[in-house]
Amino acid sequence: MADLGDLQSLTSSITAVTSPFRNYLNDLHAKYQSLNDGAVADYIPELALAKPEWFGICVVTAEGQVFEVGNCDQLFTIQSISKAFVFGLALEDHGRDYVNSKVSVEPTGEAFNAIVLDEVTNRPYNPMVNAGAIATADLIKGHSSTERLKRVLAMFQRYTGREHDINVPVFLSEKATGFRNRAMAYLMLNFGMISDRIDETLDLYFQQCSIMVNARDLAMLSATLANGGVNPVTQERAIDEHHVQDVISVMLTCGMYDASGEWCYRVGMPAKSGVGGGITAVVPGQLGIGTFSPPLDAKGNSYRGIKVCEDLAKDFGLHVFNAAKPERDINEWIAGGNDLNDW
Ligand code: GLN
Numbered sequence: 001m002a003d004l005g006d007l008q009s010l011t012s013s014i015t016a017v018t019s020p021f022r023n024y025l026n027d028l029h030a031k032y033q034s035l036n037d038g039a040v041a042d043y044i045p046e047l048a049l050a051k052p053e054w055f056g057i058c059v060v061t062a063e064g065q066v067f068e069v070g071n072c073d074q075l076f077t078i079q080s081i082s083k084a085f086v087f088g089l090a091l092e093d094h095g096r097d098y099v100n101s102k103v104s105v106e107p108t109g110e111a112f113n114a115i116v117l118d119e120v121t122n123r124p125y126n127p128m129v130n131a132g133a134i135a136t137a138d139l140i141k142g143h144s145s146t147e148r149l150k151r152v153l154a155m156f157q158r159y160t161g162r163e164h165d166i167n168v169p170v171f172l173s174e175k176a177t178g179f180r181n182r183a184m185a186y187l188m189l190n191f192g193m194i195s196d197r198i199d200e201t202l203d204l205y206f207q208q209c210s211i212m213v214n215a216r217d218l219a220m221l222s223a224t225l226a227n228g229g230v231n232p233v234t235q236e237r238a239i240d241e242h243h244v245q246d247v248i249s250v251m252l253t254c255g256m257y258d259a260s261g262e263w264c265y266r267v268g269m270p271a272k273s274g275v276g277g278g279i280t281a282v283v284p285g286q287l288g289i290g291t292f293s294p295p296l297d298a299k300g301n302s303y304r305g306i307k308v309c310e311d312l313a314k315d316f317g318l319h320v321f322n323a324a325k326p327e328r329d330i331n332e333w334i335a336g337g338n339d340l341n342d343w
Helices: 004-012 020-033 081-094 096-102 130-139 145-160 168-177 179-190 198-209 215-226 241-254 257-266 303-316 330-334
Strands: 056-061 066-070 271-273 278-283 287-292
Touching (some): 020 330, 056 215, 081 096, 081 145, 145 215, 168 198, 179 198, 215 278, 215 287, 241 271, 257 303, 287 303
Antiparallel strands (some): 056 287
16 A cells, blocks of 8 residues: 555656556647637636646546646645535535535536525525535534644545645635625525634635645545545545545536536536636546646636546546447556556
């Protein structure tokens, strides 16, 4: 079993071209590197510093093979991708019924920062939009704000196999300018949907969005879900197996904001995106994909990341509802790849 501390260096040292899938990924990267559509998020100055040409793709199989190309070491803030995983932690803390009494699981069809609650129950629509994510952050247990943050960071470490830091300037900027999120929190407090520790909960939400990850971490996050909640490299359990299905389902219906329907139709992988330029996508039982490319489309999803997932789904028949024989058999293409467990 790979030691946690060694994971970064182990995965960084993989350079050999040993399987056709690695060549495929190289070609895919080259194909979309020149795509210049989209714009880097600039609602806070720190995010605008991202270089539009940064582009990394990483695929981790449920057996722990790692394939990567491009900027897979470049750190960026996880942003909304955190929402899916914090939802998982809330489920572990309180169980499905209680969490569902505070946050629904319906897609909104509206932008991620829409100020909208269910008119009958006053619940935010789902944990993947900001209102629902703030309500979810409120549910994270801990005796102090430090303990709650530590629990969130420890959870991410279980998924990725390495320690994560907060990007403090991003956190402080989000906190200083997040009036809309603050307004949503107060609206939910008004309806009794969240507790009155508003500042603490908003801090936790802004901090979870400011956690620094790279494309490899994003692939590990989804590979862990694909593998039933156990990191396929470290073999550490990150989330109770009973909640994996809950998290993945909401990723499929709500993970790509108001583009979730289109995404499900075209790509068909439960996924979550963030305005930092990351996408994490799950092929249950098979693999996890992490992409990083900062330019976003109008709905806030990474332009190149969408293209990469679309191609992977089409070329290898990875759409969750695919019933046709795929053009390429993923198992044949990954054969001969590096298996970290053998290192
Ligand atoms: N921190 C961002 C916000 O709350 C996260 C948004 C996102 O990635 N879509 O607005």
